[in-house]
C-alpha cells in the first residue's frame with residue numbers, strides 16, 4: 001500500500017483593501033503564527049503575509065496589481081489547503097479576492113477562512129460562486145486540523161460548510177514556532193523590528209458592548225507562569241527587541257498566576273520594555289512595588305469616565321467603584337514611576353453632551369496630579385461588526401437615536417478607516433456636536449502633556465505624540 005503524502009497548508013494573512021498605507025502595519029501576526037505553530041506539529045505549514053510580501057492596495061489599479069501578484073504567488077506555491085485569515089473585517093474584500101484567484105487556478109484545492117470577520121458574518125463567505133469550502137468561527141486550531149485530517153477522504157465538500165472551532169484547552173497550547181516566520185522576517189525586516197506582540201492566555205470573561213471577544217468561549221486559559229516568562233524572554237532575545245507587548249484579551253485574570261508570573265518576570269531582569277493591557281482590579285500595591293523594578297508600560301481599557309456610559313458599554317456593573325479603583329491604582333503607579341496609559345472611547349452609541357462632560361470632569365480630576373505617569377489615549381468609536389452593539393443596533397437607534405450611517409462599510413470601495421468611524425452616537429451629538437469630544441480634548445491637550453513627569457513626557461513624545469518632540473522640555477531638541 002502506498003503511504004499518502006501529508007496535505008500541506010498555506011496560511012495566508014490576506015492584507016486589506018482601501019485601508020490607508022500611512023496607518024501602522026502589524027509586523028508579525030501573532031494569532032496566525034500561533035495557529036500555524038499548532039498545525040505544523042502535524043502537517044507542513046507555510047506562513048504568508050501578503051500585507052508585507054505583496055502590499056496594501058488602495059486604488060482599483062493597485063488592487064489589479066495586487067491580484068496579479070497573488071496569482072503569480074499561488075501559481076508558484078505548492079499547497080493542498082489554502083487557509084485565509086480574515087482576522088479583521090478590514091480584510092473581507094482581500095480574502096474573497098484571494099479565494100477567487102485560488103479557485104480559478106485550482107478547482108480542487110480546499111479553501112478555508114477563519115478569524116473575527118467569519119465569526120461576525122459567516123454567511124458573507126457563502127457567495128454565489130461558492131469559492132470557499134469551510135468557514136471556521138472561533139478558534140481555528142482543532143477545526144483546521146480536522147479538515148486536514150479528512151483531506152484525502154473528503155476533498156472539497158459539495159456545499160460550503162460553517163464550522164464552529166472547538167475550544168483550545170491548555171493541553172493543546174503549543175510553543176510559538178518562530179522558525180515559521182524566519183524567512184519572512186529576514187526578507188521584510190533586515191534592520192530588525194522594535195516590538196512584537198505575544199499571547200500568554202486566551203479567553204475573556206467580560207462582555208463589553210464594542211468587543212467581539214464575547215462571541216468566543218469565555219474560559220480563561222493560560223501558559224504556566226514559568227512557560228509564559230520563557231516565551232517572553234525567547235521572543236525578545238531571538239529578535240533583539242526593544243519591547244514585547246503581551247496582547248492578551250484579558251491579561252493576568254487569575255491572581256495566583258499573575259503574582260507568580262510577575263515575580264518570575266522581574267527576577268529575570270529583562271533589558272527590554274514589557275507592555276501589557278489589563279484592568280485596574282487586576283493589580284494591587286504588592287504587584288506595583290514589584291513592577292517598579294523593570295521597564296514597563298501598562299495600558300488600561302478604561303474607555304469612559306461616565307458611569308452611565310460604563311454601564312452601557314457593559315464594562316462594569318459598579319462604575320463608581322471601577323473609576324475609584326482606577327484612580328487609586330493610577331496614583332500608586334505614578335508614585336512608583338510606572339508608565340501607564342488610559343485608553344478611552346468617545347462617541348460610543350448612547351454618548352451625549354452630559355456623558356462627555358462626566359468623562360472630562362473625571363479626566364480633569366486626574367490631571368490635578370502633577371508629575372504623573374498617566375498618559376491618555378483618546379479615540380473616537382469605530383464600528384466593527386460582530387460585537388453586541390452590532391447585534392443590538394436597533395436598541396441603540398431607538399433608545400438614543402444612534403445612526404450607523406456607513407452600513408456594511410467593509411464591502412465598500414472607500415477608505416475603510418474613515419468608513420468605520422462614520423457614526424452618529426445620539427440625537428444630541430449629531431451635526432456640529434459630533435466633534436464635541438475632540439474640542440474638549442483639544443482644550444486639555446497642553447495639560448495632558450504638562451502634568452507628566454519628565455520621564456513620562458519623554459516616553460510619550462517618543463512613542464505616541466511625535467509633535468511633543470518640538471516642546472522645550474524634550475531633551476536635546
Ligand code: B12
Pocket residue numbers: 026027028029030031032034035083084085086087088089090112113114115116117120136138139140141143144168196197198199201202203210211212213247248249250382384385386387
Ligand atoms: C491583540 C489584538 C490586536 C493586536 C494584534 C497583535 C498582533 N501581533 O497580531 C493589535 C493591538 C496590533 C491590534 C490591532 C488591530 N485590531 Co485588534 N485585537 C486584538 C485582540 C485583543 C486579540 C485577541 C486574542 O486574545 N487573540 C488570541 C488568539 C489566539 O485568538 P484570535 O486572535 O482570535 O485567533 C484565532 C481565531 O481568530 C482563528 N483564526 C484566525 N485566523 C484564522 C484563519 C483560519 C483559516 C482559521 C480556520 C482560523 C483562524 O484561530 C486563531 C487561533 O485560535 C482582539 C480582541 C479584543 N479583545 O480586543 C482585537 C480585535 C481582533 N482587533 C480588532 C481591530 C478592529 C483591530 C484594528 C483594526 C484596530 C485599529 N483601530 O487599528 C487593528 C488592525 C490590525 C491589523 N492587523 O491590521 C477587532 C476586530 C473586529 C472585526 N470585526 O474586525 C477585535 C476583535 C477587537 C474588537 N473591536 O472587537 N489588535
Ligand code: SF4
Pocket residue numbers: 204205206207208211212213214249250301
Ligand atoms: S474589551 Fe477587553 S475586557 Fe472587554 S470583552 Fe473585550 S477583551 Fe474582554
